[in-house]
Amino acid sequence: MPALASRGDAVRDGNIAPVNRKVHVAEATIRPIMDPNSSGTRRRMRWRWVRSPAVGMAVVLAAMVVVAGCHGKRDEGPPPARRVVILGFDGVDPDFLEQWSSELPHVRKLMTAGTFRRLATTVPPASCTAWSSFATGINPGGHGIFDFIYRDPKTYLPDRTGAVSHKAEYLWNLFERKPETFTTTMTGVPFWKRVDEAALRSVVLRVPCVYPLIEAEHGHLEGGFGVPDIRGTEGTFHFYTTELTPAEAADPKWGGKVVSIGRGEEIRSIIEGPINPLSDKGERLTAEVVFRPRGADSVEVEVDGRKHTLQLGRWGDWFRVSFRVTPFSTIHGLARFRLVSLEPELRIYLSPINHDPADPAIAVTEPPEYATELYEAVGDYKTVGWNHETWGLNEERIGEDAFMEDVFDTMRKTEEITFHEFDTRPAELFVSVFVEPDRTSHMMYRLIDENHPLYDPRLAAKYGDAIRQTYRRMDEIIGKMMSRLGPDDTLFVISDHGFHSYRRGFNVNTWLIEQGYMALKGGKKSTDKKFFLDVDWAHTKAYAMGVGGIYLNIRGREAQGIVEPGEPARRLAREIAAKLEKVVDPKTGERAIHRVYLAGETWKGPRLPEAQDLQIGFAEGYRVSSATPLGGAPAGLFEDNMKKWSGDHAASVMSETKGIFLSNRSIKEQDVRIVDLAPTALDLLGVPVPADYEGRVLTIEDGGTGR
Numbered sequence: 239m240p241a242l243a244s245r246g247d248a249v250r251d252g253n254i255a256p257v258n259r260k261v262h263v264a265e266a267t268i269r270p271i272m273d274p275n276s277s278g279t280r281r282r283m284r285w286r287w288v289r290s291p292a293v294g295m296a297v298v299l300a301a302m303v304v305v306a307g308c309h310g311k312r313d314e315g316p317p318p319a320r321r322v323v324i325l326g327f328d329g330v331d332p333d334f335l336e337q338w339s340s341e342l343p344h345v346r347k348l349m350t351a352g353t354f355r356r357l358a359t360t361v362p363p364a365s366c367t368a369w370s371s372f373a374t375g376i377n378p379g380g381h382g383i384f385d386f387i388y389r390d391p392k393t394y395l396p397d398r399t400g401a402v403s404h405k406a407e408y409l410w411n412l413f414e415r416k417p418e419t420f421t422t423t424m425t426g427v428p429f430w431k432r433v434d435e436a437a438l439r440s441v442v443l444r445v446p447c448v449y450p451l452i453e454a455e456h457g458h459l460e461g462g463f464g465v466p467d468i469r470g471t472e473g474t475f476h477f478y479t480t481e482l483t484p485a486e487a488a489d490p491k492w493g494g495k496v497v498s499i500g501r502g503e504e505i506r507s508i509i510e511g512p513i514n515p516l517s518d519k520g521e522r523l524t525a526e527v528v529f530r531p532r533g534a535d536s537v538e539v540e541v542d543g544r545k546h547t548l549q550l551g552r553w554g555d556w557f558r559v560s561f562r563v564t565p566f567s568t569i570h571g572l573a574r575f576r577l578v579s580l581e582p583e584l585r586i587y588l589s590p591i592n593h594d595p596a597d598p599a600i601a602v603t604e605p606p607e608y609a610t611e612l613y614e615a616v617g618d619y620k621t622v623g624w625n626h627e628t629w630g631l632n633e634e635r636i637g638e639d640a641f642m643e644d645v646f647d648t649m650r651k652t653e654e655i656t657f658h659e660f661d662t663r664p665a666e667l668f669v670s671v672f673v674e675p676d677r678t679s680h681m682m683y684r685l686i687d688e689n690h691p692l693y694d695p696r697l698a699a700k701y702g703d704a705i706r707q708t709y710r711r712m713d714e715i716i717g718k719m720m721s722r723l724g725p726d727d728t729l730f731v732i733s734d735h736g737f738h739s740y741r742r743g744f745n746v747n748t749w750l751i752e753q754g755y756m757a758l759k760g761g762k763k764s765t766d767k768k769f770f771l772d773v774d775w776a777h778t779k780a781y782a783m784g785v786g787g788i789y790l791n792i793r794g795r796e797a798q799g800i801v802e803p804g805e806p807a808r809r810l811a812r813e814i815a816a817k818l819e820k821v822v823d824p825k826t827g828e829r830a831i832h833r834v835y836l837a838g839e840t841w842k843g844p845r846l847p848e849a850q851d852l853q854i855g856f857a858e859g860y861r862v863s864s865a866t867p868l869g870g871a872p873a874g875l876f877e878d879n880m881k882k883w884s885g886d887h888a889a890s891v892m893s894e895t896k897g898i899f900l901s902n903r904s905i906k907e908q909d910v911r912i913v914d915l916a917p918t919a920l921d922l923l924g925v926p927v928p929a930d931y932e933g934r935v936l937t938i939e940d941g942g943t944g945r
Contacts, residue, residue, distance in 0.1 A: 329676025493629030683885025786889030787850030
């Protein structure tokens with residue numbers, strides 16, 4: 239994942255937008271905190287075409303030597319005697335699940351014949367925080383993922399938590415001798431590593447926020463949220479248009495690259511790909527694209543000599559695009575276009591470019607060749623971790639129809655991979671995560687909440703059941719899995735958090751200024767600048783960054799700290815928390831903040847010193863403003879959320895944002911926590927539970943009901 243945000247790239251509505259590491263001086267690159275025990279992700283060796291027959295023969299001979307020394311396809315072995323199967327559905331809300339249960343027969347069966355609990359999640363209930371606790375069995379104070387971003391106390395600048403890229407190295411600027419690798423800011427070991435160490439088999443598909451993938455001698459892993467697109471970002475779209483305003487040309491929208499094109503029978507432009515690993519200036523590799531209008535409802539697209547015809551209002555076929563680094567090294571991508579309009583303006587949307595699953599330049603799976611095995615089995619599939627068109631819809635480059643078509647296309651492909659692997663690859667542990675309920679809830683919540691400022695009755699009539707549709711599809715997938723289970727198999731169905739409407743944004747830094755905890759240069763009361771560029775640190779006691787986090791400006795910890803550590807800092811934190819919990823939105827008369835968590839009372843573990851000192855838990859309908867995560871302090875305390883990103887959870891109060899837990903077994907405990915799942919899975923498989931796990935082994939009271 240990328241680091242600092244620059245112009246055109248930023249934190250958007252609770253998630254990090256694509257970020258460019260080449261930023262101006264005020265946004266200098268920060269070295270993230272690394273896990274010293276984390277190794278770089280491995281990748282299989284890839285052989286590219288070459289011009290010289292002699293060199294080509296040498297490459298072929300070398301490849302034969304390498305292949306001769308490599309292991310072949312892993313021996314799958316006999317079917318397991320018992321299995322632990324975990325299906326994850328990111329963002330499924332327990333209230334909606336109960337409300338719609340009459341339409342979800344397989345969920346209802348698990349509720350009545352097995353177990354249903356509201357799953358206690360993490361503080362904050364952000365996806366990366368929660369899934370990291372699911373994987374490691376420990377709280378954020380142990381694994382270090384407190385938010386989507388963290389700050390460097392020496393510079394006050396943000397960086398992205400999770401995967402950190404280390405660029406490829408080349409010999410003589412011709413031959414790749416070391417591929418791009420990744421390390422992680424997360425500490426703790428995913429529980430499937432313990433399964434692997436016990437010589438048991440595992441298939442773990444698309445668990446968010448655990449990239450890079452661990453090495454697994456007996457496992458097959460597919461990366462989820464955290465796997466970058468080919469540009470090294472979370473997912474950057476291209477938008478080609480004949481209608482580009484001067485403002486858009488000067489300051490492109492977040493999440494995408496807006497490209498001005500002309501008119502004519504043949505329109506030439508470029509696709510910007512990855513940063514050239516041989517460039518010291520951060521220059522990007524490009525590929526040419528040619529658009530040829532064909533009548534009133536189609537456009538021919540040509541990339542790399544391959545032609546595709548786009549029909550108006552429909553997604554095109556998947557196509558491959560190549561970015562040549564040297565004559566001997568090429569990076570291959572996979573994407574698709576959508577023809578948005580021809581008249582009065584030509585508008586063409588290009589999805590984020592995935593690493594080609596047939597030949598990825600980074601390790602998107604473990605073992606690395608597993609990506610190609612999946613491609614050979616199911617065809618093209620997305621490899622980028624954030625694999626839905628949320629940014630395109632949020633910036634209104636595509637409409638709800640395009641977004642929902644992509645949601646269900648992606649869900650079908652994930653389902654195909656899931657059941658292909660379950661049916662053909664024996665494993666004692668099987669985990670597969672679907673993220674469609676989360677992505678749809680983020681973007682379509684405004685159409686089920688009549689109090690949302692962006693509620694549109696016309697759109698609600700057409701798309702108001704979009705979230706419910708993803709729950710129905712979830713139920714179908716659960717039913718397919720239940721029909722495949724044996725009498726000794728255990729099924730868990732989980733979500734990492736629930737959901738809330740995001741109607742109003744709270745400018746946390748602006749509030750800190752009003753209360754005298756933050757000072758701006760020149761005595762200003764607000765600023766449009768990000769990254770605290772206007773902050774007077776000599777008179778600032780606290781600052782807000784990320785999704786609900788507040789840091790104290792502590793002497794000896796922050797570069798320009800003024801707050802004394804120890805009891806003075808704790809006293810200040812309690813004072814700020816007490817005031818925040820009384821904040822009332824003057825427009826609605828409602829309390830905006832349900833609870834403020836203090837770090838020392840909320841988390842424990844070796845990573846606690848890196849945590850935010852306070853974490854806001856917002857009430858229903860509220861969240862930090864879009865300016866807060868990167869240090870903005872615009873005028874006014876509250877603002878209406880006029881973006882289509884209209885549902886959220888990442889800074890909500892945990893007690894009202896629980897996930898779901900369903901099982902085909904009868905579970906004794908009434909209070910099930912996300913950290914309980916790892917030790918319970920290990921115990922069911924006869925694998926010793928590590929002493930540092932915080933969760934408990936859940937008590938199963940039956941021998942196998944609810945199939």
